Amino acid sequence: xxxxxxxxxxxxxxxxxxxxxxxxxxxxxxxxxxxxxxxxxxxxxxxxxxxxxxxxxxxxxxxxxxxxxxxxxxxxxxxxxxxxxxxxxxxxxxxxxxxxxxxxxxxxxxxxxxxxxxxxxxxxxxxxxxxxxxxxxxxxxxxxxxxxxxxxxxxxxxxxxxxxxxxxxxxxxxxxxxxxxxxxxxxxxxxxxxxxxxxxxxxxxxxxxxxxxxxxxxxxx
Numbered sequence: 001x002x003x004x005x006x007x008x009x010x011x012x013x014x015x016x017x018x019x020x021x022x023x024x025x026x027x028x029x030x031x032x033x034x035x036x037x038x039x040x041x042x043x044x045x046x047x048x049x050x051x052x053x054x055x056x057x058x059x060x061x062x063x064x065x066x067x068x069x070x071x072x073x074x075x076x077x078x079x080x081x082x083x084x085x086x087x088x089x090x091x092x093x094x095x096x097x098x099x100x101x102x103x104x105x106x107x108x109x110x111x112x113x114x115x116x117x118x119x120x121x122x123x124x125x126x127x128x129x130x131x132x133x134x135x136x137x138x139x140x141x142x143x144x145x146x147x148x149x150x151x152x153x154x155x156x157x158x159x160x161x162x163x164x165x166x167x168x169x170x171x172x173x174x175x176x177x178x179x180x181x182x183x184x185x186x187x188x189x190x191x192x193x194x195x196x197x198x199x200x201x202x203x204x205x206x207x208x209x210x211x212x213x214x215x216x217x218x219x220x221x
Contacts, residue, residue, distance in 0.1 A: 004113035015094045015106040020087040044138055051139055055147050062216035070209060077153035084115055085161025104171045104190050105130035107162055134186035145181040149208045172200045
């Protein structure tokens with residue numbers, strides 16, 4: 001069984017969602033992987049090239065254009081994450097008795113295992129809190145610790161897509177450890193959030209953005 005398909009919670013099998021970029025995925029599976037000798041590992045190399053280029057674009061825009069350049073890239077990535085989240089959740093369904101923590105955790109599993117192509121170990125920590133460890137991330141061997149902020153911009157859009165759909169998806173997220181910073185896993189905690197104010201995720205993103213602009217002005221990589 002594919003790693004993204006299995007979770008032990010009974011309600012997981014009744015959490016129905018869509019695969020993002022479904023048209024291209026179907027072509028890849030049916031016309032490429034099933035009929036040719038294409039090596040799927042090359043997709044990782046191609047994706048790493050895209051990821052490193054994106055980090056370079058962000059840093060160059062910060063260096064040349066300061067906060068305006070940073071915000072331009074942020075908005076593009078946030079909107080991309082919003083689109084992906086909407087693709088996943090359009091017409092989604094789940095059991096009526098699903099808890100906020102289960103809802104949050106199931107959505108995070110789709111993001112982690114499919115969108116981010118990572119190996120994940122999720123945990124339901126209580127009715128209003130969940131967490132997960134990223135055991136392997138495609139970026140971990142080439143990202144610097146500060147580069148992970150790029151993924152925050154995507155995730156912001158994915159959070160917004162979920163909040164459009166259901167109040168149960170209202171949650172806060174923080175990362176506790178990251179692999180590029182030297183930890184054995186990337187550990188994240190998620191909990192039920194109050195709406196109507198900046199989340200912990202947004203607040204920390206703003207701090208990182210300010211630090212990034214300082215680095216850009218000083219020429220620090």
